[in-house]
Amino acid sequence: MFALREIAICLAFFALLYSFLSALVAVTWRLLRLLPVSKKIIADLLFALRVLPLLASIILTLAFVVPSFQMLEPRSVDERMGTMPVILGICAVLLILTGCLRVIAAHRKTRRMVAQWLDGARPMDTDGNANTVTIRAEHGAPPIVLVGVYAPRVLVSESTVEILSDDELQIALKHEFAHIQSRDNLKKLVFRFCLFPGMTELENTWSQTTEMAADSAAVSKVGDAVDLAAALVKLSRLLPGEATAVCTVGFMTGSISDRVARLLAWNAAESRDARLRPYAIPAVLITLLSVFFTYGPALRLTHEVTEWLVR
Amino acid sequence: MVRSFSIFGSSPQLGPFEQQLLRALWEHGSATVRELIKDGKVRQAYTTVMTTVDRLYKKGLLDRVVEGRAFRYTPRHTPGELQRVAAFEGIRQLLGSSDTSSLPLSHLVEALTAHDVELLDELQLLVERKRRELHSNETSKQGSARPDQNPGQNKMRGRR
Numbered sequence: 001m002f003a004l005r006e007i008a009i010c011l012a013f014f015a016l017l018y019s020f021l022s023a024l025v026a027v028t029w030r031l032l033r034l035l036p037v038s039k040k041i042i043a044d045l046l047f048a049l050r051v052l053p054l055l056a057s058i059i060l061t062l063a064f065v066v067p068s069f070q071m072l073e074p075r076s077v078d079e080r081m082g083t084m085p086v087i088l089g090i091c092a093v094l095l096i097l098t099g100c101l102r103v104i105a106a107h108r109k110t111r112r113m114v115a116q117w118l119d120g121a122r123p124m125d126t127d128g129n130a131n132t133v134t135i136r137a138e139h140g141a142p143p144i145v146l147v148g149v150y151a152p153r154v155l156v157s158e159s160t161v162e163i164l165s166d167d168e169l170q171i172a173l174k175h176e177f178a179h180i181q182s183r184d185n186l187k188k189l190v191f192r193f194c195l196f197p198g199m200t201e202l203e204n205t206w207s208q209t210t211e212m213a214a215d216s217a218a219v220s221k222v223g224d225a226v227d228l229a230a231a232l233v234k235l236s237r238l239l240p241g242e243a244t245a246v247c248t249v250g251f252m253t254g255s256i257s258d259r260v261a262r263l264l265a266w267n268a269a270e271s272r273d274a275r276l277r278p279y280a281i282p283a284v285l286i287t288l289l290s291v292f293f294t295y296g297p298a299l300r301l302t303h304e305v306t307e308w309l310v311r
Numbered sequence: 312m313v314r315s316f317s318i319f320g321s322s323p324q325l326g327p328f329e330q331q332l333l334r335a336l337w338e339h340g341s342a343t344v345r346e347l348i349k350d351g352k353v354r355q356a357y358t359t360v361m362t363t364v365d366r367l368y369k370k371g372l373l374d375r376v377v378e379g380r381a382f383r384y385t386p387r388h389t390p391g392e393l394q395r396v397a398a399f400e401g402i403r404q405l406l407g408s409s410d411t412s413s414l415p416l417s418h419l420v421e422a423l424t425a426h427d428v429e430l431l432d433e434l435q436l437l438v439e440r441k442r443r444e445l446h447s448n449e450t451s452k453q454g455s456a457r458p459d460q461n462p463g464q465n466k467m468r469g470r471r
């Protein structure tokens with residue numbers, strides 16, 4: 001009974017905290033766009049905000065609720081539990097199960113689609129840049145697309161190779177390799193798990209920002225920027241234009257005109273965007289120290305909150 | 312923007328003067344009728360302006376608070392928000408305008424495709440212009456590095 005009560009309390013606390021933090025993120029994330037930092041940092045912060053409710057809820061439940069219940073709840077007392085923690089606990093279980101199912105469904109859908117695209121594919125010579133690039137026959141796939149979560153590969157259609165110049169193709173591949181380095185496919189899969197209504201706009205903004213961040217990572221001089229812009233315009237005339245599977249990143253994601261305009265205005269000085277100074281390190285240290293010194297009272301407070309939850 | 316479509320459900324379209332006042336209020340952020348007239352951009356009589364902003368308020372486009380003996384009006388939506396609603400409403404009306412619902416949809420797809428092609432043509436022109444500019448800069452740099460070369464020849468290369 002004690003163990004069951006503990007599980008119900010932990011799950012209820014998790015559900016409450018996750019919902020509260022998700023709602024907070026859904027309301028406040030737009031403020032991030034005002035930060036004068038690079039697109040890469042904005043994309044990273046958007047991702048961090050998106051997964052923050054899940055991570056914070058898991059960490060706080062494991063670090064505070066479980067120990068406070070174990071240490072401060074008397075085992076001998078057979079306390080009756082109200083319906084609220086049971087309902088919240090069921091909600092948490094449903095949330096986790098739905099998240100898992102969404103991840104599995106996305107993975108399967110992507111695998112099916114990629115298998116279809118890879119039918120008749122051939123390895124492609126990319127000057128030793130990466131052996132992950134393959135070329136495939138037309139099967140309704142986007143012109144260039146990054147697929148795979150654990151071992152990502154870039155698929156390039158035959159028509160793309162035909163219409164792009166060597167320089168344009170190389171810079172387009174560099175753009176996709178930047179997505180590999182950022183593990184953007186894995187992040188998309190994580191989004192599937194973190195279920196909460198009202199997050200679509202955040203995810204779309206993240207998607208658009210990662211494209212711009214990958215553009216910036218690929219380009220090192222004005223010529224590269226023009227080649228990438230030219231590749232975007234040329235490939236936009238091909239159909240179909242977009243990667244539809246969940247765990248893929250299409251080259252032409254987001255607003256093409258915005259990206260082309262940004263690339264044509266590229267200059268070396270501006271590309272060295274303002275970066276976030278390492279404020280994070282002292283902030284984390286201060287948080288850890290304060291947790292260390294206030295852990296006892298925090299556990300008692302958590303226990304009081306959970307007691308209130310039980311009733 | 313709000314010329315041809317109803318903006319909110321069954322409310323009527325915005326007339327030119329209503330649009331003018333809404334634009335003036337967007338510029339001001341918030342204003343009383345007297346401030347709008349004092350600005351000089353609105354030349355109509357006080358009562359005309361008062362009646363029109365009252366109509367905009369009743370259409371749900373403005374908020375107002377009492378200030379002394381008058382009202383201070385504030386636009387309820389940004390231009391972007393209003394444009395989005397107008398576009399949505401326009402498309403909804405277009406799709407509902409025919410018994411054969413696929414017909415207006417096909418016109419819409421056609422128009423969007425034509426718009427896309429035009430946009431891509433424009434973008435391509437910009438890219439080509441930038442490429443020419445880049446090429447001519449590189450050529451002129453090479454030319455200045457080799458002063459013995461025929462300058463006319465450099466100019467021709469740059470153009471190419």
